[in-house]
Amino acid sequence: MADTAVHHAHPPGFAHQFEDMEQQRDADSLGMWVFLVTEIMFFGGLFATYIVYRSLYLHAFEIGSRLLKVNFGAVNTAILIGSSLTMALAIHAAQAGKRKTEQVTFLVLTMIQGAIFLFLKFNFEWRADYAEHLIPGFGFIIRQEWGAAGSHVPMFFLFYFFMTGLHALHMIIGFGILIVLTVMANQGRFNADYYAPLEVTGLYWHFVDIVWIFLFPLLYLIGGRYAMSGGH
């Protein structure tokens, strides 16, 4: 066969054009980071717009922020951090050459936590927001007590639903990728030499976590919550 002259033997998952496994791993991560930079700019446009409108309608944004369910926001932050830990441990299991059951276990735990996050967000938070007439376009009611700033409160909620919605969409996409990874891990495709799909998905999952790490304080926390509980 002419093929054998060109193709020398290489381990499964190793692409021909790389010098060695390490070079391939570096290239994999680098490529994913270039994609994540475009994601930083993608979300960055929203964050920049949020900053501008918050500076324009500060009072309305503070009113809106205090209407969010901060307990759910905080619990969801913790859950997402937990899912990042299990994602990192799934990669670690492959790196350290552990059995495939360990990889699968951590991947499933990551998916479960992602699902809990989305369940809390959609089924409790957004449903409560709907009941309180806080969803623009779905029977939003401007309350008397908001005063002159009231007409701009829907602007805050547009940002809230669009930003958390876009974040949730990223999580749903990540969830789908995790399903594929779990199947691959269960087939024993990943080992200490080759685990690029795990590593690259981990980068994505952690990035989505970071987006939430900023959404949580920007949306839920910095609207002057002390004014509600304190004696102001």
Added chain:
Amino acid sequence: MSEHVVPVKTYVGIFIALLCLTALTTGIAFVDLGAELNTVVALAIAVAKMLLVILFFMHVKYSPGLTKLVVLAGFFFLAILISLTLADELTRGWTANPGGWSVILPSVRFL
């Protein structure tokens, strides 16, 4: 190089630190620090959490220089996006609004 296996202990430590910072930032939101300090503290804690995630969970601390450069470039361009947007938005009040052609040329009539 990138084949650096981070020990499980490190991951768990980072996880606990992130949980503590989450509890801290949530708690501080209910304390009136005055003026804009609440916002500054909340964002400072968010940046600290982000650095922990990027450096350890995302392995950037153990990545080659090229990867680090790409990560920095991403945040550099984000900084340009936000600072130039604000440089426009926050300085619009510094000069008087031009009145338009009808003010500049009050005697010109277009029939």
